[in-house]
Amino acid sequence: MNSILSNKWLKVPVFLLCLLPAGLLVWGFFHDELTSNPVEYITHTTGDWIIRFLILTLAITPARKLFKLPVLIRYRRMLGLFAFFYGCAHFTTYIWLDKSFDFHEMLVDVAKRKFITVGFTGFLLMVPLAITSTPGWIRRMGGKNWLLLHRAIYISAIAGVIHYAWLVKSDERKPIQYGVLVGLLLLWRLGVWLARRKRRAAGSVAARSEPVTVETAETA
Amino acid sequence: MLIKRPTDLKHSDITPKEVYLNRRKFLAGAAVAGGAMLAGRGLWDLISPRLSASAATTQLTGLAKSPFSTTEKQNTFNQVTTYNNFYEFGSDKGDPSKNAGNFRTSPWNVSVEGEVAKPRTFTMDELMKLAPLEERIYRHRCVEAWSIVVPWIGYSFNNLVKLVQPTPKAKYVAFETFYDPKQMPWGKWTGIQLPYVEGLRLDEAMHPLTLLCVGMYGQTLPNQDGAPVRMVIPWKYGFKSIKSLVKIRFVKNEPPTTWNIFAPDEYGFYSNVNPKRDHPRWSQARERRLGELLMRPTLMFNGYGDQVASLYQGMDLIKNY
Numbered sequence: 001m002n003s004i005l006s007n008k009w010l011k012v013p014v015f016l017l018c019l020l021p022a023g024l025l026v027w028g029f030f031h032d033e034l035t036s037n038p039v040e041y042i043t044h045t046t047g048d049w050i051i052r053f054l055i056l057t058l059a060i061t062p063a064r065k066l067f068k069l070p071v072l073i074r075y076r077r078m079l080g081l082f083a084f085f086y087g088c089a090h091f092t093t094y095i096w097l098d099k100s101f102d103f104h105e106m107l108v109d110v111a112k113r114k115f116i117t118v119g120f121t122g123f124l125l126m127v128p129l130a131i132t133s134t135p136g137w138i139r140r141m142g143g144k145n146w147l148l149l150h151r152a153i154y155i156s157a158i159a160g161v162i163h164y165a166w167l168v169k170s171d172e173r174k175p176i177q178y179g180v181l182v183g184l185l186l187l188w189r190l191g192v193w194l195a196r197r198k199r200r201a202a203g204s205v206a207a208r209s210e211p212v213t214v215e216t217a218e219t220a
Numbered sequence: 221m222l223i224k225r226p227t228d229l230k231h232s233d234i235t236p237k238e239v240y241l242n243r244r245k246f247l248a249g250a251a252v253a254g255g256a257m258l259a260g261r262g263l264w265d266l267i268s269p270r271l272s273a274s275a276a277t278t279q280l281t282g283l284a285k286s287p288f289s290t291t292e293k294q295n296t297f298n299q300v301t302t303y304n305n306f307y308e309f310g311s312d313k314g315d316p317s318k319n320a321g322n323f324r325t326s327p328w329n330v331s332v333e334g335e336v337a338k339p340r341t342f343t344m345d346e347l348m349k350l351a352p353l354e355e356r357i358y359r360h361r362c363v364e365a366w367s368i369v370v371p372w373i374g375y376s377f378n379n380l381v382k383l384v385q386p387t388p389k390a391k392y393v394a395f396e397t398f399y400d401p402k403q404m405p406w407g408k409w410t411g412i413q414l415p416y417v418e419g420l421r422l423d424e425a426m427h428p429l430t431l432l433c434v435g436m437y438g439q440t441l442p443n444q445d446g447a448p449v450r451m452v453i454p455w456k457y458g459f460k461s462i463k464s465l466v467k468i469r470f471v472k473n474e475p476p477t478t479w480n481i482f483a484p485d486e487y488g489f490y491s492n493v494n495p496k497r498d499h500p501r502w503s504q505a506r507e508r509r510l511g512e513l514l515m516r517p518t519l520m521f522n523g524y525g526d527q528v529a530s531l532y533q534g535m536d537l538i539k540n541y
Contacts, residue, residue, distance in 0.1 A: 037510055097515075100515070114501070
């Protein structure tokens, strides 16, 4: 499995697959297949795919460990960038077709309406992540800083779920499904972090007389 | 003035052919798309609204035209019947057309109770003949900021009110929708309390615009649009226009209403269309007419101010939302 996934040409079909929902929207729009309210359909569908791609991106690290597939890391950047791509489509639909590029009205919305404030924050946080997603930026920023910055995806994913939950009128089933998935993926990270801290603590008991090293300082 | 005669639009002319053609188009497209199944539900969501199986409706003839009709461009039967809210059949706007196909609407009775001199139960036959049927082309504005123009069929609700003779104690009218969890298993997941209830002040109910509606587009109501009989109150948000009506009760006090019970700060008893009174979570200043890409301004009382504004003289409509 690892060897199949490390074939660089596999990225091409994965890329096309990620693009498929957008392609279907374009195709459906011109074939009058997007319900009686195509704008709403596009807004909701792109919104769904933002959260789905954020969830897929967050699932890479656990999946690498659980399925012993470290090679999956090769796909994480693409998935994250697709979340941002659908975010741009979602935002463009809103500012263009809902707001007719009236940025003043948009700012009123952002200030006044909780669900838009939260959604817009989640989207804005994805911008620096998309910009610094290249190997060059990892080098420039240093691995530690880069990892720290890219934890902002946790906030974007939570913001996405809240944005959805606050938007619906009464049927919260779908936001709850997404919330559970995001919650599990974040809990897994919390578990890893706690386990590591415990290991470190146990280690430092054994080595109490040793001087503090760079490594132990960083995890303090 | 271009008002389509009801006979121009037959259910049989429109839906089955389109369902069929669109399905073919879709299958061809899907074949090209290849591997699309992996894209998950999004793909299937695309086709679902058009594969509706609504039960057969009956053609209605001899309809009178109404001076209350708008001359605005009507939405198509297909636009209106594949996209609407009827939470008993699911909370997605494509759900009612998908799920209401087997809804049994015959036999059907509507009981009229409470503060009336002559309480009685009307059979559907009696309701169809209670007054001459008119076609009324109304604007219809949903609280979710979309709107449609629909040729409804029915007569002013006050025809029925006069028959049952409300007593002086009657100040409000309470309405109730049919609810059968067996036929409507989707309802219990939608978060709102069922059966669905609504209400009007008696003077609102007596207003000639308030329609007891038994059809649309020249035929009886499709199941998903509230068959066999519903209310249409064109100057209020769509959720006030209660569907599949089984009970009408004349009462002394303001009756509870479903969305107000669910979220009192979001949905008031009056729920008049009002572009100045935002829903707490979204603006009501503009709306998207189905079939249009950009939004248009929403009109006070949905454009029926000349007829109904006097009902609310001296009332603060921001507070009494």
